[in-house]
Amino acid sequence: MGFVRSLVHRPRANFAGAQIGRLTLDWIMAHRSADQEIRGSLILLRDRARELVRNTSWVRRYVRLLAQNVMGPKGIGLQARMQSGGRPLAQANQRTEDAWGRWGEPGVCTVDGKLSWRGLQHLVMKNLPSDGEVLIRIVRGFDNPFGFALQVLDPDQLDENYNIPRAPDSPDNEIRMGVELDHWGRPVAYHLWDGHPSELHGRRKRKRVPAADIIHLGEPDRPAQTRYVPWIASVMLDLNMLRGYFEAELVAARVAAASGGFFTRDAEDLGSNPDQSEDEPLAMDAEPGTFHELPAGMGVETFTPDHPTAAFPAFVKAILRSVATGLGISYNILANDLEHVNYSSIRAGMLDERDYYRTIQEWMIDHFHKRVYKEWLPWAMLTGRLDSRVPLARYQAVIWQPRGWQWVDPEKDINAAIKGIQQGLNSRQRILGGHGLDFEEVIDDLAKEKAMLEERGLYAVPEQTGELTITPDTQGTGDPPKQSKNGNGATPSNRVRGLV
Numbered sequence: 001m002g003f004v005r006s007l008v009h010r011p012r013a014n015f016a017g018a019q020i021g022r023l024t025l026d027w028i029m030a031h032r033s034a035d036q037e038i039r040g041s042l043i044l045l046r047d048r049a050r051e052l053v054r055n056t057s058w059v060r061r062y063v064r065l066l067a068q069n070v071m072g073p074k075g076i077g078l079q080a081r082m083q084s085g086g087r088p089l090a091q092a093n094q095r096t097e098d099a100w101g102r103w104g105e106p107g108v109c110t111v112d113g114k115l116s117w118r119g120l121q122h123l124v125m126k127n128l129p130s131d132g133e134v135l136i137r138i139v140r141g142f143d144n145p146f147g148f149a150l151q152v153l154d155p156d157q158l159d160e161n162y163n164i165p166r167a168p169d170s171p172d173n174e175i176r177m178g179v180e181l182d183h184w185g186r187p188v189a190y191h192l193w194d195g196h197p198s199e200l201h202g203r204r205k206r207k208r209v210p211a212a213d214i215i216h217l218g219e220p221d222r223p224a225q226t227r228y229v230p231w232i233a234s235v236m237l238d239l240n241m242l243r244g245y246f247e248a249e250l251v252a253a254r255v256a257a258a259s260g261g262f263f264t265r266d267a268e269d270l271g272s273n274p275d276q277s278e279d280e281p282l283a284m285d286a287e288p289g290t291f292h293e294l295p296a297g298m299g300v301e302t303f304t305p306d307h308p309t310a311a312f313p314a315f316v317k318a319i320l321r322s323v324a325t326g327l328g329i330s331y332n333i334l335a336n337d338l339e340h341v342n343y344s345s346i347r348a349g350m351l352d353e354r355d356y357y358r359t360i361q362e363w364m365i366d367h368f369h370k371r372v373y374k375e376w377l378p379w380a381m382l383t384g385r386l387d388s389r390v391p392l393a394r395y396q397a398v399i400w401q402p403r404g405w406q407w408v409d410p411e412k413d414i415n416a417a418i419k420g421i422q423q424g425l426n427s428r429q430r431i432l433g434g435h436g437l438d439f440e441e442v443i444d445d446l447a448k449e450k451a452m453l454e455e456r457g458l459y460a461v462p463e464q465t466g467e468l469t470i471t472p473d474t475q476g477t478g479d480p481p482k483q484s485k486n487g488n489g490a491t492p493s494n495r496v497r498g499l500v
Contacts, residue, residue, distance in 0.1 A: 062327055070364065071121045103380070132219075132230040156197060417431050
């Protein structure tokens with residue numbers, strides 16, 4: 001009865017994940033704040049993540065994929081959208097975009113003169129997976145045509161071990177891992193080493209930099225989080241284990257390919273004490289198509305280790321699937337494995353992955369691009385690069401155009417886009433923006449193309465067949481020629497297939 005009573009009165013967890021028993025004794029956890037979890041692990045996490053980027057092909061590919069798909073070949077572009085009476089101010093918009101482009105040229109936008117604005121965007125994106133955070137200092141009044149530049153700082157310069165807690169009921173600020181916070185948890189200043197701590201050799205000096213001069217990029221996982229961990233933190237252990245397994249199988253396969261076997265000798269041929277044999281160990285280099293005679297009493301045992309094992313490909317694929325899931329991208333793209341992939345599966349994976357990249361794009365725009373443009377704008381006006389008579393608020397009418405992607409299924413996707421426009425469910429500007437294209441640039445190109453054709457006496461006539469007919473102006477009237485009864489309006493030699 002005592003055993004029954006103990007079962008009845010033993011408290012049980014309402015959730016399976018909270019049960020305590022022999023099956024959960026190895027489930028290690030801690031009840032701590034976000035900063036407490038990060039403080040003791042950040043340096044080691046960052047160093048290990050950087051080593052994985054340097055020496056692991058899968059992590060290197062992930063970093064490259066982020067730079068290619070989030071920033072793209074041209075980076076996230078600025079498009080001015082100033083209007084007056086509902087009509088765009090084309091010249092003012094063009095001047096704004098031109099000034100922004102000149103500031104973004106190599107040697108202007110950064111204090112060291114090494115990067116362009118596009119290169120800076122790529123550098124930021126490539127460091128987030130391994131560092132988890134990027135520090136950029138805003139330098140006002142800098143010696144360049146705009147009086148404004150940016151300085152990229154190494155996160156190692158922000159001392160994780162510099163902590164000054166706030167006294168109870170005190171209105172004073174506190175310092176957490178080098179970041180000075182007010183009583184609301186808002187960053188007030190950053191306490192930075194004057195160089196990388198590994199290079200200063202006892203000559204380190206800490207400098208307080210106001211938070212207004214620092215862009216601290218990082219994606220928090222919990223509330224009240226001050227510092228940020230590498231994006232690859234959750235998959236680092238699996239990747240390191242997989243790398244070791246990969247190396248072990250590679251070495252074993254190399255040994256298997258290089259070793260032929262062993263020579264053996266009967267013990268009775270060695271006399272009463274085999275250990276006293278004075279013969280040198282027998283060795284032989286094998287060549288194709290040759291036969292060798294062995295000494296009397298010698299035999300051969302072949303050495304054929306079975307490596308890589310039959311389970312090697314499936315095991316590597318299973319681990320990389322888990323890693324890809326943790327990183328937020330598809331396995332086929334991360335592992336560069338398109339074997340056994342059909343159209344439907346790769347399309348679903350690509351669409352999901354593109355949503356992941358779009359999420360990062362919008363996050364970067366909100367926390368990085370908008371902040372830089374807001375700080376750049378007054379200095380562009382002060383230095384005369386923009387018309388200072390125009391109100392500052394009007395210059396802030398801009399949109400950011402990240403890179404887009406081509407159609408997954410061009411024929412179906414284009415037809416769907418056309419129907420969306422015809423039914424009033426979408427616009428050309430939104431569709432082109434989804435592909436990373438500027439609507440104004442596209443219609444300007446179309447207008448220039450039309451003018452060039454007309455200048456040479458040619459006219460583009462779209463047909464129902466999907467072809468583009470180029471018809472010469474044989475009459476010299478300057479008017480488009482009439483189509484012939486067959487709908488072509490041109491000889492076959494003048495017909496050019498249109499580009500979709």
